[in-house]
Amino acid sequence: MIGWLLTGVMVGRLAGEKRSVRTPPCVAGHVHKINYNSSQLKIESVYLCFKFNEFDKVTEPSTDIEGEVEEATPEPTLPTPLHLESPLDHLVHRRNQNEVRFSAYFRRKQKESMFSAYFKRKQKESGFSTSPVPENYVFTPEERQKKLASNKSIPVIDLASANTYIGLGHDDIVKQIFEAGKEFGIFQIVNHGVNNEVMSEMLEVVKEFFNMPLEARAIHYSEDLCKPETVERYAVEMKGLTEKIFGLITEGLGLEYDYLNGGLSGQPMVSHMNYFPPCPDPSLTFDLAKHCDSGLVTLLLQGDVSGLQILCKGEWRAVDLVPNAIIVIYGHQMEFVSNGQLKSVEHRAITNDMQSRISIATFIQPAKDCLVAPAKKLLDEKNPPLYKSFLFDDYFTNYVANLGDKQKLTEHFQNKETIERYAVEMKGLTEKIFGLITEGLGLEYDYLNGGLSGEPMVSHVNYYPPCPDPSLTLGLAKHCDPGLVTLLLQGDVSGLQILCNGEWRAVDPVPNAIIVIYGHQMECMRLNKKFKMV
Ligand SMILES: O=C(O)CCC(=O)C(=O)O
Numbered sequence: 001m002i003g004w005l006l007t008g009v010m011v012g013r014l015a016g017e018k019r020s021v022r023t024p025p026c027v028a029g030h031v032h033k034i035n036y037n038s039s040q041l042k043i044e045s046v047y048l049c050f051k052f053n054e055f056d057k058v059t060e061p062s063t064d065i066e067g068e069v070e071e072a073t074p075e076p077t078l079p080t081p082l083h084l085e086s087p088l089d090h091l092v093h094r095r096n097q098n099e100v101r102f103s104a105y106f107r108r109k110q111k112e113s114m115f116s117a118y119f120k121r122k123q124k125e126s127g128f129s130t131s132p133v134p135e136n137y138v139f140t141p142e143e144r145q146k147k148l149a150s151n152k153s154i155p156v157i158d159l160a161s162a163n164t165y166i167g168l169g170h171d172d173i174v175k176q177i178f179e180a181g182k183e184f185g186i187f188q189i190v191n192h193g194v195n196n197e198v199m200s201e202m203l204e205v206v207k208e209f210f211n212m213p214l215e216a217r218a219i220h221y222s223e224d225l226c227k228p229e230t231v232e233r234y235a236v237e238m239k240g241l242t243e244k245i246f247g248l249i250t251e252g253l254g255l256e257y258d259y260l261n262g263g264l265s266g267q268p269m270v271s272h273m274n275y276f277p278p279c280p281d282p283s284l285t286f287d288l289a290k291h292c293d294s295g296l297v298t299l300l301l302q303g304d305v306s307g308l309q310i311l312c313k314g315e316w317r318a319v320d321l322v323p324n325a326i327i328v329i330y331g332h333q334m335e336f337v338s339n340g341q342l343k344s345v346e347h348r349a350i351t352n353d354m355q356s357r358i359s360i361a362t363f364i365q366p367a368k369d370c371l372v373a374p375a376k377k378l379l380d381e382k383n384p385p386l387y388k389s390f391l392f393d394d395y396f397t398n399y400v401a402n403l404g405d406k407q408k409l410t411e412h413f414q415n416k417e418t419i420e421r422y423a424v425e426m427k428g429l430t431e432k433i434f435g436l437i438t439e440g441l442g443l444e445y446d447y448l449n450g451g452l453s454g455e456p457m458v459s460h461v462n463y464y465p466p467c468p469d470p471s472l473t474l475g476l477a478k479h480c481d482p483g484l485v486t487l488l489l490q491g492d493v494s495g496l497q498i499l500c501n502g503e504w505r506a507v508d509p510v511p512n513a514i515i516v517i518y519g520h521q522m523e524c525m526r527l528n529k530k531f532k533m534v
């Protein structure tokens with residue numbers, strides 16, 4: 001359902017500004033005007049994209065979408081329109097599905113067909129044409145906010161002694177963060193080390209920007225309001241905070257310190273500035289509809305007006321305003337990587353009729369081509385992988401298609417059934433093969449059962465991305481398998497080779513075949529040396 005984000009959309013980026021020089025626009029963007037009944041709605045939010053260590057080089061967003069637009073609204077003259085994928089794109093589009101002129105620069109047609117069925121249904125269900133809130137912003141009675149059942153508060157964690165690295169204070173913080181992630185998937189942090197001045201300046205910049213009249217914003221904002229120093233300082237602070245938090249999270253999980261760095265947080269950091277104006281009837285709609293965040297972690301700074309709520313054990317709870325706190329929201333990837341030990345939290349933002357509200361959400365997300373999977377170190381016989389491994393890009397496509405619905409997404413990416421069925425099949429096949437091998441050797445039927453195959457069966461899931469120069473490296477170096485037998489299933493791309501009488505030979509892919517590889521133990525058993533390992 002759409003939300004009452006009666007703001008505007010500017011899609012922007014941090015360009016290569018140099019501090020000493022008065023620079024051309026540092027945020028390029030686009031403001032959309034929408035006429036709705038007699039009032040004018042302005043749908044706004046700003047995306048800023050930061051690539052660290054590369055402030056001068058900005059990721060080129062795709063702009064291949066203009067051609068798809070049929071009826072472009074006349075727009076003010078603006079800097080070149082840009083498109084950046086933001087985790088919230090789908091919500092923005094959802095809000096504005098019925099205002100067909102919303103965006104000339106997004107993949108409108110594609111998004112329209114994606115959301116139109118949903119909207120038709122929702123509109124039919126709602127039917128509140130006389131409300132002060134535009135009909136397409138009205139939620140069904142079941143979906144609207146009710147009195148909060150619980151006010152049990154979300155943990156506020158003091159990071160003051162996080163940097164001591166050892167000792168009670170530090171260990172206690174690690175524990176608190178772990179517990180908060182396990183129970184809530186969200187917590188607030190204070191004494192986080194982020195410069196308070198930078199935070200309040202950043203909120204001021206956003207407020208100042210959104211308080212400008214639409215036309216003035218459209219023409220001037222990129223020069224007058226971006227305040228590159230503030231934005232850049234904020235970005236640097238967020239980057240530092242991310243590293244600190246990641247260190248504490250990985251320590252709590254028992255993973256290497258830098259496990260969440262690299263590909264898992266490899267997409268350029270995006271900050272999304274939200275401006276929510278007062279709403280004539282907050283009982284009917286939301287600033288932001290229920291969703292889970294798509295990435296690993298979101299760092300949220302809210303101004304002095306509260307509004308964030310989280311869903312915890314079926315109940316909505318308010319996240320209290322804590323001065324100078326930053327809210328850490330776990331996105332869906334955190335749940336996948338931690339194999340469900342840490343939760344990602346569903347949340348929403350409620351409206352109010354008196355004040356406008358500002359929030360700044362900074363998203364840390366995996367690179368598009370990053371293979372996300374439960375961390376191997378967290379898996380064992382008792383903790384099988386609960387989720388499939390997948391490319392983040394595939395997840396994101398599903399995220400958009402499922403409107404950030406955590407349940408649907410979890411169903412799609414969970415592994416339980418497939419893994420279990422595969423394991424049962426492998427177990428059965430092993431028995432069959434063992435029977436045939438022992439028969440060939442003239443041994444008792446069950447000779448290879450018991451201790452000889454007594455370790456819990458383990459399946460490794462390997463993914464080999466394309467390699468820019470296959471002549472220089474191997475997917476996997478020469479080795480023999482340590483166990484008795486390996487049952488290998490390969491996808492539709494061949495690659496396995498074996499060393500046979502001093503020569504490497506390819507193993508051809510045969511549809512639906514399973515490759516049986518004898519491990520070292522098979523040879524070591526001195527079964528008349530009839531079997532060779534490969
Ligand atoms: O404005 C808020 O409090 C929530 C923002 C949010 O959930 C998001 O940007 O993903």
Ligand SMILES: [Fe+2]
Pocket residue numbers: 291292293298347
């Ligand atoms: Fe969110």
